[in-house]
Amino acid sequence: MISFVSEVAVIPGGENIYQCIQCGVCSGTCPAAGEMEYPPRKMIALIRAGMRDTVLASSSMWHCLSCYMCTVRCPRGVKPTELAHALEYLADKEGYRVKGTSTPAMYHSFVDSIHSNGRVHEFGMMLKYYLRTNPLAALKMTKVGLSLFLHKRLPLMPKKVKGKEDLSRMIQRFREAGSS
């Protein structure tokens, strides 16, 4: 059986994990660290300790804002932002239902919107997100949504890309080739 760290190291984004020296610059830099049970340094330590389930069930990586400050500051080139994305990919692929974050639902609503329209339709994406998570929470957003709508910034209908069918076929082909 391969170790968890070597599993992570072959996922796009996880390649540089062996370089980490546990200095903690990433965690000290991260604007979302306060939200994370396992900030980046600790997360890497857990991966190297083989705590697969603890890591993948955690909400920590889903709080990553992709601000890339850790990536810029890491003295070893670990690219913790990419590592967070790699862990999100793995957790999502394996169907972990993560408590304490709605980011997976938001990301899925976003990608679904691309698959349906070829482009993201922001209003439709938000609607789907709230239906997926907590429809009542949409109520507190009505003021922001309404002011965007009144300022002509929230069209209710999506714009479709002519090549949407092409995009779908490309994705289909890519998936088939990847699984063969």
Add this chain to the structure above:
Amino acid sequence: MRYYSYFPGCSSEATAIGLELSNQAISQPLEIELIELEDWNCCGSTPYGSLDRQESVLVVARNLALAEKTGLDLVTPCSSCFVTLYGANLELRENPGLMRRVNEALAVANLEYHGNVRVRHLIEVLVNDVTPEVISARVKRPLNGLKVAPYYGCQLVRPDYGFDDPESPHSLDRLVTSLGAEAVPFALKNRCCGGSLIISDESMALGLIHKLLENARESGAECITTPCPLCQINLDAYQGRVNSKFNTNFDLPVLFVTQLIGLALEIEPKSLGLNTNIVSPNRVLEHITKVSQEAGSGT
């Protein structure tokens, strides 16, 4: 005239309509032509790359293949599109195996990508191709005395594209001062606004926005300017939510850099989409009117 292939990004059709209108409005006076990439699709942004990195590269590659046919640099005004298009382009160039798989999939639509597109941010084009000096020479209504907090956000300068300093950027400052305005020292100018996590992690994001607004105000700014659609919506549309949550009274207009440039070029505010800004930009407009009246009366 300089010609570019142009990738507006999905928000240009909705929440960042002010960015799109102002980009179009300033193009002609600055002698650039932004030719919209025909039938472009969403770049996938952070969500697609987080859920499936390799497939997200394919989604970008369709746009790169379309752009390559034009022979022009691909320019985007959106920082999130930029980090995504730029990163995928780099990955395709460095990973021949992925390039091959991507091209097999692109072939179903008779497309092929060879890795020849140069992906650029509109701000980099304004700084390096148009240049602040030329912009300054085109200014008709200088924004003299207007105190502006230049807000870079993250993905315009990070991870690192070699065009500005990721830790201490200065490109926006140069654009702001080229208009006659004052770029106030803004310590948090490259810190995160929360990005799209304003949707799923609102309380954290509001905290970050609060810090940014507070720092901009302490810096003496009368308005904030940013190129990024996500930064703009978070600081502008959510300013009211920050005020309710933190019991504050922020009333800071948040203009796209291209809106600010347009005002200095004497373009009508409506053509720049300033009616779509949620915190009223009237204070900025009044300042400019006052400056030009004073100049007109010779004082």
